[in-house]
Amino acid sequence: MVVYLGVDGGGTKTVFVLLASDGALLATVEGPSSYHLEHGFPHVEQVFVEGVAALTASSGIGPEQIAFAFFAVPGYGEVSREAARLDALPAAALGHDRYRCGNDMIAAWAGSLAASDGINVVAGTGSMTYGERAGRGRRVGGWGELFSDEGSGYWIAREALNAFSRMSDGRLPRTPLYEGIRAATGIDVDLDVIDLVFTRWKRSRGRIAALAPTVVAAARDGDPTAGAILEQAVLQLTDLVDATRERLGFEPGERVPVSYSGGVFKADAIRSRFAESLHDRSQDFELRRPRFPPHVGAALYAAKLSGHPLDGAALARLDVLPTREHAARPAR
Numbered sequence: 001m002v003v004y005l006g007v008d009g010g011g012t013k014t015v016f017v018l019l020a021s022d023g024a025l026l027a028t029v030e031g032p033s034s035y036h037l038e039h040g041f042p043h044v045e046q047v048f049v050e051g052v053a054a055l056t057a058s059s060g061i062g063p064e065q066i067a068f069a070f071f072a073v074p075g076y077g078e079v080s081r082e083a084a085r086l087d088a089l090p091a092a093a094l095g096h097d098r099y100r101c102g103n104d105m106i107a108a109w110a111g112s113l114a115a116s117d118g119i120n121v122v123a124g125t126g127s128m129t130y131g132e133r134a135g136r137g138r139r140v141g142g143w144g145e146l147f148s149d150e151g152s153g154y155w156i157a158r159e160a161l162n163a164f165s166r167m168s169d170g171r172l173p174r175t176p177l178y179e180g181i182r183a184a185t186g187i188d189v190d191l192d193v194i195d196l197v198f199t200r201w202k203r204s205r206g207r208i209a210a211l212a213p214t215v216v217a218a219a220r221d222g223d224p225t226a227g228a229i230l231e232q233a234v235l236q237l238t239d240l241v242d243a244t245r246e247r248l249g250f251e252p253g254e255r256v257p258v259s260y261s262g263g264v265f266k267a268d269a270i271r272s273r274f275a276e277s278l279h280d281r282s283q284d285f286e287l288r289r290p291r292f293p294p295h296v297g298a299a300l301y302a303a304k305l306s307g308h309p310l311d312g313a314a315l316a317r318l319d320v321l322p323t324r325e326h327a328a329r330p331a332r
Contacts, residue, residue: 002308003061005069005099006299007051007090008107009034009044011125011206016051018059018066019299023310023317027059028295035074036086044073045089052093068306069099072107072298078142100305104294105130105139108261111297112290114315115304118257119244120290121237123264125209127152129240133248140244145205150236153209153264159229160215161193161208167225177218177226184214209263216267230270238277241285250284259288292318 002021007014014034018026031051034044048071056062071090077083090099109120109130119131126149128142145154164181166172168190187193201207218226241258250256258278265271278285292300296318303309310318 002067003065004299004302004306005052005055005066005094006107006295006297006302007034007048007069007071008293008295008298009047009071009073009104011035011038011074014047014051015295016055017295017299018055018061019296019303019310019318021303021308021310021314023314025296025318026061027055029054029058036082037075037079041085041089044086045092048090048093063094064096066094066096067098067308068302069094070107070298070302070305071099071101072104072294072301073101074104076101076103077139078103098306099302102301103130103139105142106137106301107294107298109259109297110301110304111292111294112259112261113257113288114291115297115300115309116257118259118288119241119248120259120261121241122262123152123233123237123260124262125149125152125154125205127155127237127240127262127264129244131244131248133250136248138244138247140247141240151233151240151264153212153262154205155236156215156229156233156264157208157211159232160211160226161197163225163229164190164193172225175218175223175225176221177215177223180214180218180223180226181211184211212264213267216269220269230267231273233264234270234273234277237274238281241278242281245282245284252284254284255286256282256284257286257288259290261290261294 004019006017011033014031017028020026031047034047036044073086076086087101105122105128108122112120117133119129121129126142129140131138149155167174167178185193185196215226215229219230245256275287278287
């Protein structure tokens, strides 16, 4: 039995999974955040060490039996001077060098499209796309919330806060979105939103992005301002996909599989409008529901990197309830 390790790192948690070449999930454990820009390198190394130890203890499979591993690390590649140090971290957990590190967007793509050619768009707190075609990978977007991340939960919330400020001033007619923001933030005085966002929330990307469902709810109730914000978000996400298609060199008339991940796509209205927007842009786009979660995607990518991607029968086995999965438990 050939075994692959997938590690899907994130800002809130890190998921470890062992996957057999026949498509059986052997074990899954969950650990804390592995975001080095927030917690530092020693913390991330410890998360990897404890996660792999818990995973191997759960499965009875030692690190030396892992044929290849892929560690999806948030922020990887965004600070070039730190790449070598990040690349070295998994060695302490595995005791060998049969692994590779990459950005967590790759795990999302590999999960959504089963590591096959196509494009995955991520729209959570931030936004970006990643795609592969004929062995080439390309990323578009994800330049940060200050001047990018268009169509993300943060971007939607920021646009709503901007509309709220103009509604409060009388520069924009007040719609139900105005009261929705007041209720979601819990403020009694409109100007207190400044103190809330800048002082109490400390400009937290996650806290601000959490206002996005308020915009979705207002749009669902027919609010024109909220609807316009979501429409623009969808168009921005479509632009990301279209630019990725160009960068990957898909030819006119060539089918382009597209999938998605992230909290923004939990909204039915956004998914349906995104499908329409893609079709309007090009009939070459083929929107697909995500096939597997990112942590499984990380393991699938490990197999691909090893030169032995899982075959159709193994992927079909993954599509149903695994027959040899150990109960997930937190890594301590």
